[in-house]
Amino acid sequence: xxxxxxxxxxxxxxxxxxxxxxxxxxxxxxxxxxxxxxxxxxxxxxxxxxxxxxxxxxxxxxxxxxxxxxxxxxxxxxxxxxxxxxxxxxxxxxxxxxxxxxxxxxxxxxxxxxxxxxxxxxxxxxxxxxxxxxxxxxxxxxxxxxxxxxxxxxxxxxxxxxxxxxxxxxxxxxxxxxxxxxxxxxxxxxxxxxxxxxxxxxxxxxxxxxxxxxxxxxxxxxxxxxxxxxxxxxxxxxxxxxxxxxxxxxxxxxxxxxxxxxxxxxxxxxxxxxxxxxxxxxxxxxxxxxxxxxxxxxxxxxxxxxxxxxxxxxxxxxxxxxxxxxxxxxxxxxxxxxxxxxxxxxxxxxxxxxxxxxxxxxxxxxxxxxxxxxxxxxxxxxxxxxxxxxxxxxxxxxxxxxxxxxxxxxxxxxxxxxxxxxxxxxxxxxxxxxxxxxxxxxxxxxxxxxxxxxxxxxxxxxxxxxxxxxxxxxxxxxxxxxxxxxxxxxxxxxxxxxxxxxxxxxxxxxxxxxxxxxxxxxxxxx
RNA sequence: GGCCCCAUCGUCUAGUUAGGCCUAGGACACUGGAUUUUCAUUCCAGUAACGGGGGUUCAAAUCCCCCUGGGGUCACCA
Numbered sequence: 001x002x003x004x005x006x007x008x009x010x011x012x013x014x015x016x017x018x019x020x021x022x023x024x025x026x027x028x029x030x031x032x033x034x035x036x037x038x039x040x041x042x043x044x045x046x047x048x049x050x051x052x053x054x055x056x057x058x059x060x061x062x063x064x065x066x067x068x069x070x071x072x073x074x075x076x077x078x079x080x081x082x083x084x085x086x087x088x089x090x091x092x093x094x095x096x097x098x099x100x101x102x103x104x105x106x107x108x109x110x111x112x113x114x115x116x117x118x119x120x121x122x123x124x125x126x127x128x129x130x131x132x133x134x135x136x137x138x139x140x141x142x143x144x145x146x147x148x149x150x151x152x153x154x155x156x157x158x159x160x161x162x163x164x165x166x167x168x169x170x171x172x173x174x175x176x177x178x179x180x181x182x183x184x185x186x187x188x189x190x191x192x193x194x195x196x197x198x199x200x201x202x203x204x205x206x207x208x209x210x211x212x213x214x215x216x217x218x219x220x221x222x223x224x225x226x227x228x229x230x231x232x233x234x235x236x237x238x239x240x241x242x243x244x245x246x247x248x249x250x251x252x253x254x255x256x257x258x259x260x261x262x263x264x265x266x267x268x269x270x271x272x273x274x275x276x277x278x279x280x281x282x283x284x285x286x287x288x289x290x291x292x293x294x295x296x297x298x299x300x301x302x303x304x305x306x307x308x309x310x311x312x313x314x315x316x317x318x319x320x321x322x323x324x325x326x327x328x329x330x331x332x333x334x335x336x337x338x339x340x341x342x343x344x345x346x347x348x349x350x351x352x353x354x355x356x357x358x359x360x361x362x363x364x365x366x367x368x369x370x371x372x373x374x375x376x377x378x379x380x381x382x383x384x385x386x387x388x389x390x391x392x393x394x395x396x397x398x399x400x401x402x403x404x405x406x407x408x409x410x411x412x413x414x415x416x417x418x419x420x421x422x423x424x425x426x427x428x429x430x431x432x433x434x435x436x437x438x439x440x441x442x443x444x445x446x447x448x449x450x451x452x453x454x455x456x457x458x459x460x461x462x463x464x465x466x467x468x469x470x471x472x473x474x475x476x477x478x479x480x481x482x483x484x485x486x487x488x489x490x491x492x493x494x495x496x497x498x499x500x501x502x503x504x505x506x507x508x509x510x511x512x513x514x515x516x517x518x519x520x521x522x523x524x525x526x
Numbered sequence: 527g528g529c530c531c532c533a534u535c536g537u538c539u540a541g542u543u544a545g546g547c548c549u550a551g552g553a554c555a556c557u558g559g560a561u562u563u564u565c566a567u568u569c570c571a572g573u574a575a576c577g578g579g580g581g582u583u584c585a586a587a588u589c590c591c592c593c594u595g596g597g598g599u600c601a602c603c604a
Contacts, residue, residue, distance in 0.1 A: 010604055042604060110602070126528065127600095152602055170531070171543095179529065187602040194604050218530060218599040239531085242598085247537075249596055265537080265555095313538065313553090320540035321552045340539075343597070347537050350554045356567095403566050477563050485564070493565035 003035025004208045008042045008083075008198070011053035015060035015294040017346070018213070018243035018252050021311045025240055026211045027066045028312075028334040038205055039071030041082045042194075060294035064304045065327065070205075078205045083197055086204075090192040093200045093230055094153060094185065102229040103185060104134040107144055107151045129154065129182040153186035155196070155226060163221040168209075168238035168336040175221040183222050199223045203232030210235045211336070213242040214343070215251070238336045241315045241343040249343060257290040266291065269348040276300045276408030280377040291348070301374055301407025303362070306355030313354075315344045324357050356405040368394050370407040380417040392416065395503055399495045415489040416503065420511035425519070429492035433482040435520045440483045443473065447480060448513045457506040459498035466498075487516030 007023040009015070030037035039061070041054060058072065070076025080086055097103035106113075108130060120127035134156060136144070144151070157180045164174040185196035192200070202210060202223075217239045227234050245252045246265035260266045269291055274284040277299060282289060289296045297307050305326060312330045313323065316339050325333075359367070372393055375381040381389055396416045397404065404410055415423060434440050450465055451457075466484070470477050485497055488509055494500065501509050 008604090012604095044604075121527080124527070173530075175529075181600085184602055189602085191602085193602070198604090213598095214531070215598055219604095220530095241532085244597090249532090251598080310538095315538090317539055319552095323538095323553050337543095342532050344538065347554070350538060353554055360567095401567075405566095482564070491565090495565080496562090497564075 001208060003030055003033035004038060004206055005030045005035065005211055006038040006040055006202070006205060006207050008040040008201075009057050010042050010044070011050060011057065013053045013056060014254075015057045016252075016254070017292055017294055017297075017311075020060055020064065020066075020294050021243055021314060022211065022213050022240065023061070023066060024064075024308070024311055025238075025316070025334075025336075025339070026209075027068075028331055029209060029211060029238075029336060030069075031331045032334045035208070036069040037067075038076070038078075038207070039068040039081065040201060040205065041072060042197075043082055043084045044191075056293075056295060063294070063298050064308055083201065086197075086201060087192075089204055090186075090197055090200050091190070093196075094190075094192065097155065097185070097229055098153065100229070101156070103153050103155050104131075104182075105136075105141060105145075105151045106133045106154045106182075106184075107136075107149050108133055126179055127181065128159075129157075131156075131182065150188045152184045152188055154182040155185050155222070155229070157182050157222075157225065163224050165220060165224060165237050167217075168211075168236060169241075169339045169341060170217070170239055173217070173220075177221070177225075180221065185226075195219055195222050196226060199226035199230060199232070202235055203227060203230055206233075207235050209238060211238040211240060214239045215242055238339065240339050241341060243314060244343045244345040246345050246347060248345060251343075252292055252346060254290065254292045257287055257292060260291065265345075266348055269352070272406070272408065273300050276374075276406075276411055279408075279411045280374070281379075291346075301370065301409070302351075302355055303358045303370075303406075305358035305361075306351065309354040309358065310346075310351040313350075314346065315340045324354065352405060356402065359405055360402060364394070364398070367404070368397055371397050371404065371410040374407045374410050375417065378411050378414075380411070380414055392503075399499050399503060401495070403495065413494070415491065415494075420508060420515055423490045423512060423515070425486065425490040425516075426492060430486050430490070430516075430520075431523070433486045433492065434516060435523045437479070437483070439475075439479070441517055441520050441524075443475070443480050444483055444487060444513060444517055446473075447484065448510060448517070451506070451513070452510055454506070457502060457509075459496075459502040462498045462501050483516075484513075487513045 005026040007026050009019060009023075027037045029035075043050070043053075054072065061068065068074060070078060071081045075081075094103070098105070106129075113130075116130060117127045133151070157177050159178045159180075161177050162174050163177060164172060166172050183195055184193055186192055220237060220239075224234065243252045244250055245256065245260060246263060250256075261270055273291065273296065277284045277289065280299070282299065289299055291297075294307070308327050308330075309325055312325060312327075316334070318325065318330070318333050318338070362370075368390070372381060372385065372390065375393065376383055376385070381393065385393070396413055397410065400410065400413055403413075434444070447466070447469055450469055451462070454461060454465055466480065467477075470480060481497060482492065485494065485500075486492065488504060489500060504512070
């Protein structure tokens with residue numbers, strides 16, 4: 001039988017990083033087995049703008065390169081793939097269950113049901129559905145219906161037996177039906193509820209493997225019973241661990257981003273993200289993007305390969321040593337048997353490590369393209385840049401080498417894309433390296449003369465000039481290099497100094513040194 | 527609270543199904559050193575774990591029981 005897996009997101013306007021991990025495992029299992037991966041949109045009745053709500057979800061799949069065989073935009077033989085459009089299927093299934101007596105119309109007032117539940121809770125006994133309505137004769141039901149009495153439809157749990165599954169990751173799990181409440185499967189208005197719609201849809205879509213997060217384990221007995229009553233082939237189940245917050249055990253949640261912001265484990269990621277996001281005109285504080293969302297990583301300049309690698313290794317391993325894996329490698333080696341049982345915390349450090357690895361694998365062209373896009377977004381480079389600009393960016397990217405782990409890191413090298421008069425100094429370092437040391441300004445002034453009279457302004461030539469200068473003045477390299485770096489780049493750290501000078505060019509370097517000298521002197525006066 | 531799930535370095539994990547090859551392996555992070563006259567990289571080294579208690583056995587991280595701890599879920603949400 002062909003393996004068919006599905007991922008059924010609700011259109012919420014963003015794609016959760018944990019959600020896409022579940023989708024990834026479904027995709028992997030389908031691809032590994034030459035099967036189909038289906039995307040079904042579990043939208044309910046009142047939904048907001050569908051483009052707005054679904055767009056980001058499909059974008060996330062496309063960005064990561066996870067294609068779907070059936071679903072929105074691609075169609076398929078088992079459609080429609082929007083749950084809201086499958087109502088006739090649900091209605092027919094509901095009729096079937098009603099007719100067979102597997103379900104009953106419950107006319108009990110909602111407040112009565114609630115009161116019973118609360119009473120049971122108070123008395124510390126198990127609450128079970130009263131089933132008063134289940135005992136109604138056909139005539140009585142017809143009468144109530146004619147009288148327009150509102151009712152829900154409940155599934156009649158076969159008490160006195162157990163349900164069990166042999167879960168691919170959890171093993172044998174069993175539930176006592178005698179403890180289960182008859183679940184509502186249709187609302188007062190006749191619309192289907194999740195557990196019921198899911199069973200109907202999974203059955204009709206011929207899903208063979210339901211791979212979903214562990215939190216759904218408690219939904220499983222009801223769904224299994226529903227499948228039985230519907231006469232569906234029972235799918236196999238794999239309840240995978242959910243993605244937990246860094247350091248914690250709790251489900252990673254959009255609601256807790258404020259807390260994550262304070263967590264040490266998340267510190268570096270937030271810092272990087274804040275810088276990149278604000279440079280590209282997105283306010284990091286408004287939480288339209290956060291590390292809980294897939295889009296966050298794209299906007300900060302992560303690679304699909306990096307994110308995918310981290311996600312795959314969260315709760316799954318190939319063996320005892322393989323860490324860096326392409327999607328293809330994971331796909332070839334994926335197995336549900338090697339999925340771990342315990343929930344796994346997302347580790348931003350490890351994610352960054354995978355990311356750096358894959359960034360290192362990129363060709364110069366790909367790297368250049370990613371960086372250019374980022375620079376354009378940050379307005380440091382014009383849209384559709386000319387060849388000169390492109391060459392400049394390429395040179396910077398090459399010089400930056402592995403300092404660029406994510407494309408957003410190029411924005412930290414903005415000194416190459418601004419003019420001498422708009423260059424920003426790192427205040428503290430400038431004080432420490434240029435203003436405070438007594439001879440720094442004088443040395444800079446003298447060195448400037450030397451640099452100005454050099455015909456050949458190359459990295460090697462500059463190196464020789466500065467070395468000669470150091471020798472002649474009988475100072476240490478460390479007494480002039482930091483000041484020079486600060487003057488020219490505004491920063492204390494960065495790429496190799498002499499190639500940096502060459503890249504900036506003689507004129508620009510001189511302008512920057514002049515400005516630094518002026519600035520330092522005015523600071524000294526005050 | 528009921529039901530269910532889970533438990534190896536700080537983190538992600540290997541090892542658990544078929545007990546011995548485990549004086550518990552790898553990776554990330556961290557610390558130290560070398561290289562790089564900054565930073566980043568690279569290289570080398572180091573710190574660091576079987577939650578506790580009982581069994582079974584010649585032998586237990588691995589099997590059994592109890593405890594503890596963590597988590598999920600208990601809707602006319604999905």
